[in-house]
Amino acid sequence: MQKLTCKVRWNTIFSKLAQVNFKNINQIEILEVLKEDLNKKENLGICKIVLEEGRPLNQLKFSKYYEILEVIEKNNSEYTCMVKVSTPPYFSRFLELMELEIIWQSPIIMNRESMTFNCLGSPSSLEKVLNLVKLMGTITQISYSDTGYINPNNKMLSDLTLKEHEVLMMAIESGYYEYPRRINGTELARKFKVSKSTVIEQLRRAENKVMISAFKPV
Incomplete structure (x- = not known):
């Protein structure tokens, strides 16, 4: 980057x-x-x-x-x-x-x-x-x-691609992870003008990377 x-x-x-x-x-x-x-x-x-x-x-x-x-x-x-x-x-x-x-x-x-x-x-x-x-x-x-594009204080996000980071941040800000959800996958996909399957796949890859980083042995 x-x-x-x-x-x-x-x-x-x-x-x-x-x-x-x-x-x-x-x-x-x-x-x-x-x-x-x-x-x-x-x-x-x-x-x-x-x-x-x-x-x-x-x-x-x-x-x-x-x-x-x-x-x-x-x-x-x-x-x-x-x-x-x-x-x-x-x-x-x-x-x-x-x-x-x-x-x-x-x-x-x-x-x-x-x-x-x-x-x-x-x-x-x-x-x-x-x-x-x-x-x-x-x-x-x-x-x-x-340079890196991720906040240095948030190292769990450092392995994300630019698009994965963008989609994950939009999902968080829009209430995708709240209960009940304020936005669903279809509505999130509309924000990026892509298909629901595309945005869900990007989210899954981002979530997987964050989880691996969070539980990686120090």
């Missing part, structure tokens, strides 16, 4: 969009994604919005695809907010292409000129990410580093 750090300078099309969406805004940092709704194409997350001096947040007009739900913290011209972001129709196809086996890492930093991001994945997945990012503009900085 590798970590990719990349900065891309917007091309003409994305620059025009950024000039509109970042009017009176110096920078937006995506700090954490709390919830993703693939069906509604909505994300709930925490962002830091850095405004131009003298521009109060309550006077800004954001796109209809961007809604501030709550201001968590204010520090001069910086606002840490809980936000809901919907995907504009013209971005839908692009984001579908970006649905690779990767993990996005915070922060993702965007402004009028560029975007800087980090993500984890296999070399082949990261290569696909770069090919898609080139559609957005010119890559000005890039670096790779070898």
Whole structure:
């Protein structure tokens, strides 16, 4: 597993969009994604919005695809907010292409000129990410580093593949292991747009690895 750090300078099309969406805004940092709704194409997350001096947040007009739900913290011209972001129709196809086996890492930093991001994945997945990012503009900085994607404090999950980890975490968060279950295998499969048999097989492999790790002699 590798970590990719990349900065891309917007091309003409994305620059025009950024000039509109970042009017009176110096920078937006995506700090954490709390919830993703693939069906509604909505994300709930925490962002830091850095405004131009003298521009109060309550006077800004954001796109209809961007809604501030709550201001968590204010520090001069910086606002840490809980936000809901919907995907504009013209971005839908692009984001579908970006649905690779990767993990996005915070922060993702965007402004009028560029975007800087980090993500984890296999070399082949990261290569696909770069090919898609080139559609957005010119890559000005890039670096790779070898790393694990699992929390080092949770060694029982270290043998899972990226997909096994993703499915297991979604199952836990969605209440698959609660009694009674809040979600069944069919509903879980819909979240990943795969068959029930596929998602159950991924869960079984993940559970088997976790059990073997948990009871492995020290």
